[in-house]
Amino acid sequence: MARGVGPRRPARTGRQARAARAMAGTKPAAGKPGRVQTARVEKKPAAAKKAGSAYDPVAPERVTEILKRLDGLYPEVKCALTHSSAWELLVATILSAQSTDANVNRVTPELFRKYPTIEAFAALTPEQLEPDVRSTGVFRNKSKSVVGAAKKVVSDFGGQVPDDMDKLLTLPGVARKTANVVLGSWFGKGVGVVVDTHVHRISRRLELTKQDDPQKIEQDLMKVLPQQRWILFSHQIIHHGRKLCIARKPKCAECSLENICHAGDKTWSTVDMHKNATA
Ligand code: SF4
Numbered sequence: 001m002a003r004g005v006g007p008r009r010p011a012r013t014g015r016q017a018r019a020a021r022a023m024a025g026t027k028p029a030a031g032k033p034g035r036v037q038t039a040r041v042e043k044k045p046a047a048a049k050k051a052g053s054a055y056d057p058v059a060p061e062r063v064t065e066i067l068k069r070l071d072g073l074y075p076e077v078k079c080a081l082t083h084s085s086a087w088e089l090l091v092a093t094i095l096s097a098q099s100t101d102a103n104v105n106r107v108t109p110e111l112f113r114k115y116p117t118i119e120a121f122a123a124l125t126p127e128q129l130e131p132d133v134r135s136t137g138v139f140r141n142k143s144k145s146v147v148g149a150a151k152k153v154v155s156d157f158g159g160q161v162p163d164d165m166d167k168l169l170t171l172p173g174v175a176r177k178t179a180n181v182v183l184g185s186w187f188g189k190g191v192g193v194v195v196d197t198h199v200h201r202i203s204r205r206l207e208l209t210k211q212d213d214p215q216k217i218e219q220d221l222m223k224v225l226p227q228q229r230w231i232l233f234s235h236q237i238i239h240h241g242r243k244l245c246i247a248r249k250p251k252c253a254e255c256s257l258e259n260i261c262h263a264g265d266k267t268w269s270t271v272d273m274h275k276n277a278t279a
Helices: 017-023 046-052 059-072 085-096 101-116 120-121 126-136 137-155 176-185 197-205 214-224 227-243
Strands: none
Touching: 059 176, 059 227, 085 101, 085 120, 085 137, 085 176, 101 176, 126 137, 176 214, 176 227, 197 214, 197 227
16 A cells, blocks of 8 residues: 555544543543543443443434434445346346445446346346356356346246335345345335445444344334435445445544444544444
């Protein structure tokens, strides 16, 4: 990495530390004035502990603040998978499993030129499709899913990708995540929340869920987020996960959610960290 382009570190001027202490109502640490304290949790008197126990990570005002800050960070975000129809989005989403959107976007333009209709995919065997999707990984399963979904859309839904969760879930290789992507990003229907690896990780860090299973995470998010935000929230969190809240080393010092985020695996903090709130 070129010099000077790494994640910004807080300057050791003492300004951040003083701000953190002011928020926490603590005094400077003895011995090392101005040194930034990372997740230093002061022992609180009993009364303060009792007040602290009222912290509710899914309180409506906290959730509203999280959404407001996400709007500030990512005002105009949309699905990063290149597509021009519900079918293309369905295929791209199936191919994106265990791959990156950029990798899928390298494959799909040629794929859709070669097989321009659902019927063209439905006429293939999975083995015929494998070479075209090999570079996205897990290509045998993905070929089976795409060809199987095409056959089912043609035979059961008149060649039209259905705009209904239950019907989408009957297609081979389509689970709730894929169905939510198609319903939200193509049909504009927010009937669920897309839970991919970024939404999984960051929802836990932000304490919007304690669950580890994607379906249970989705249920929790559907309870705490307003329905009109279900589609946008996923897009914003996916961008946040790529840009700042990355898996191994989140760039907390650059994140505008920092002082309302208590994730246990933050790399820098002005607030106390909750050890169970990890990715
Ligand atoms: S403060 Fe850090 S852990 Fe919390 S959301 Fe921002 S980047 Fe992620």
